[in-house]
Amino acid sequence: MAYSSRHTEEGKTAQKGNHPASKRSEKPKKKFNQFIFRDWCKCCGICSAFCPKGVIGRDEKGAPVIQDPDACIGCRFCELHCPDFAITIKEREAPKDQ
Numbered sequence: 001m002a003y004s005s006r007h008t009e010e011g012k013t014a015q016k017g018n019h020p021a022s023k024r025s026e027k028p029k030k031k032f033n034q035f036i037f038r039d040w041c042k043c044c045g046i047c048s049a050f051c052p053k054g055v056i057g058r059d060e061k062g063a064p065v066i067q068d069p070d071a072c073i074g075c076r077f078c079e080l081h082c083p084d085f086a087i088t089i090k091e092r093e094a095p096k097d098q
């Protein structure tokens with residue numbers, strides 16, 4: 001007669017409350033800077049329209065204006081959709097005095 005055996009886990013499984021994911025909110029948020037090359041920009045408004053966070057507004061002439069730089073999440077939608085490569089997003093460097 002053949003018997004099959006099952007191994008049982010002896011170690012405790014991780015408790016959900018102590019999972020590292022629950023500490024994610026403690027991480028410092030990344031910040032980004034937005035650079036617009038005015039000579040290349042034709043004021044089409046695409047970057048402003050694509051920005052999901054309202055970082056880029058427009059002035060009375062339609063030119064892009066960075067109105068809330070700290071709200072930028074670095075998605076780069078603006079950079080990817082700009083037809084003139086006139087906007088660049090760069091992650092802000094952490095302060096070096098540590």
Ligand code: SF4
Binds near residue numbers: 071076077
């Ligand atoms: S990277 Fe995203 S959030 Fe930041 S300015 Fe561009 S579109 Fe807006």
Ligand code: SF4
Binds near residue numbers: 086
């Ligand atoms: S998408 Fe590019 S060209 Fe159009 S307004 Fe923005 S920066 Fe200027």
